[in-house]
Amino acid sequence: MLRLSIVSLSFLLILTLCAGSVAAQTLAEQLGYKATDRLLIVNNDDAGMCHSANLATIEGQEKGVITSATIMAPCPWASEIAEYAKNNPDKDFGVHLTHTSEWKYYRWGTVASKDSVKGLLAKDGYMHRGVQDVLMNAKPEEALIEGRAQIQKLIDAGVPITHIDSHMGAIQMGMHFHKIYVQLAEEFNVPLRMASQATMEKLPIVGAKTLRKELADKGLVFPDYFIYEEFQTGNYGQANTKEFWTNFVKNLKPGVTEVYIHATIYTDESRAISGSAKKRAEEYELFTHDQDFRKLLKDEGIILIGYRPLMELQRKKRP
Numbered sequence: 001m002l003r004l005s006i007v008s009l010s011f012l013l014i015l016t017l018c019a020g021s022v023a024a025q026t027l028a029e030q031l032g033y034k035a036t037d038r039l040l041i042v043n044n045d046d047a048g049m050c051h052s053a054n055l056a057t058i059e060g061q062e063k064g065v066i067t068s069a070t071i072m073a074p075c076p077w078a079s080e081i082a083e084y085a086k087n088n089p090d091k092d093f094g095v096h097l098t099h100t101s102e103w104k105y106y107r108w109g110t111v112a113s114k115d116s117v118k119g120l121l122a123k124d125g126y127m128h129r130g131v132q133d134v135l136m137n138a139k140p141e142e143a144l145i146e147g148r149a150q151i152q153k154l155i156d157a158g159v160p161i162t163h164i165d166s167h168m169g170a171i172q173m174g175m176h177f178h179k180i181y182v183q184l185a186e187e188f189n190v191p192l193r194m195a196s197q198a199t200m201e202k203l204p205i206v207g208a209k210t211l212r213k214e215l216a217d218k219g220l221v222f223p224d225y226f227i228y229e230e231f232q233t234g235n236y237g238q239a240n241t242k243e244f245w246t247n248f249v250k251n252l253k254p255g256v257t258e259v260y261i262h263a264t265i266y267t268d269e270s271r272a273i274s275g276s277a278k279k280r281a282e283e284y285e286l287f288t289h290d291q292d293f294r295k296l297l298k299d300e301g302i303i304l305i306g307y308r309p310l311m312e313l314q315r316k317k318r319p
Contacts, residue, residue, distance in 0.1 A: 027224055027256050031309050039303045040249075041223060041258040042287060043193075044069040045096055045167070048078035050106070052270040056263040056284040058084055061091050064288030065297060066263060067306040070096035070165050073150035074108045074127070079157065086158030092306030094163035094190070095154055097147045097181070099134050099170040101127035106273045112149040117142040131170045135177065143171050144180040151188055163307040165193035165260075175207055185220055189318065191310040193258065194222040199229060219318035221310045224255035241282040242293065249296055256305070263287055 026035045033039060047057040047069040054077055060066030071081055071093055085093040099120060101107045107126035110117050114125075119138035122128045128137065147164075154161055164185060171177040172195075185192040194200075194215070200208045215222070230236075230248060248259070264270045266281035274280065286293055297304065 026254075027221070027310075028254070030313055031256070031305075033303065036254050037303055038252045038254055038301065039256045039305050040067075040252065040297075041256065041305055041307060042067045043094075043165070043258055043260045043307075044263050044287075045165070045260045046070075046072060046262050046264070047093070047096070048072045048081045049075045050077050050264070050269055050273055051080065052265045052267045053077070053263070053280075054081045054084070056265045056280075056288070057081060060263050060284065060288045065294060065304055066261075066287050067304050068092040068094065068162070070094040070163070071154060071159065072096045072098045072108075072167060073153045074098050074101075074111050076108065078154075082154055082157040082159050085154075085160070089160050092162050092308050093154075093159055094161050094165065094307060095151050096167050097150060097164055097171060097184070098167040099127060099138070099143055099146060100129060100131060100168050102129050102168065103273055110146050110149070111153050112146045117146050120146055131168050131173055134170050135174055140176050140180050143177055144183065147171070147180065147184050148187070151184065155188075161188070161190060162311045163191040163193070164188070175205055178211075182215060182220070186218070189315055191221045191307055191314055193260075194226065195228055196225045199226070219314060221314040221317070223258040223310070225253060225257040227257070227259045237276070237279060241279065242286055242290065245286060245293065246296060249293075249300055249302060252300070252302065256310075261287060 028037050028039055029035050042065055044057050044060060044066050046053050048054065048071040057066065057069045061069065069092070071078055073095060085091060109126050110120055114121060119142045120127055120134065128134050151161065151164065166172045166181060171181045181192065194212060197212055200211060227248070236244060261283040262280045263284035264277065264280035265284055266277060270277040270280065
């Protein structure tokens with residue numbers, strides 16, 4: 001009996017040490033890379049928003065360095081990119097949870113029935129234009145209903161979704177809305193976009209500092225770093241696009257970083273929709289056709305990945 005107890009204790013000790021070893025691994029190591037490797041996810045937000053965005057998303061993934069994209073399910077052109085995603089399951093597509101409709105003339109409503117999400121709708125029947133309008137007028141339960149409907153719409157269309165994020169960060173700005181964002185990630189068992197720890201510590205929101213750890217303890221997976229302050233302090237709208245991204249790449253830290261862009265082909269359609277059409281077109285050219293930028297990534301030893309490896313890791317942790 002004593003010998004059996006000693007063996008049992010030894011076995012438990014081994015299990016504990018192994019568990020500690022796994023917990024101590026960096027995200028890069030858990031994905032099969034070295035801790036010193038610099039991994040980069042290039043996500044194209046706003047896929048499905050318009051035809052020009054779809055064309056840029058497809059070409060950027062097939063010929064460029066865009067490794068992932070997120071689809072705006074309520075938008076008129078979502079079905080086009082959903083069909084492409086269905087027919088190209090090797091490509092990486094997530095859901096760009098959309099709770100705002102910000103453009104002046106080009107608008108959209110909800111996927112869920114209007115009666116079930118009244119607080120998400122402005123007087124004109126479309127979604128609110130701004131994030132604060134959503135936070136002041138909508139209930140978290142309505143945002144949850146709409147988010148769930150958007151994800152299910154794309155799943156029903158055959159999109160093998162790999163992750164979720166939030167358009168304009170609408171349901172990431174307040175903890176009462178962020179909870180439903182996390183709930184959707186848990187329900188559909190997919191990774192979610194999260195701000196870097198350094199960003200979370202600066203937010204004047206109760207609980208923000210410990211949120212990443214809490215979600216990681218639940219088995220949710222998300223990149224180590226996410227571009228945010230660089231956009232805020234770098235006057236990105238007026239900055240030289242190539243110079244901005246060149247400097248960013250050179251300063252990447254070891255681990256997994258996600259950057260988001262809005263690559264869109266410069267057309268009459270894109271110009272009519274958005275005042276940022278020129279900047280979006282510059283991102284499309286840089287991340288799709290620029291050979292200097294492609295060489296920079298290679299010379300810097302940057303490893304390009306999508307969200308699918310993170311999704312597979314998460315589903316091992318919480319099947």
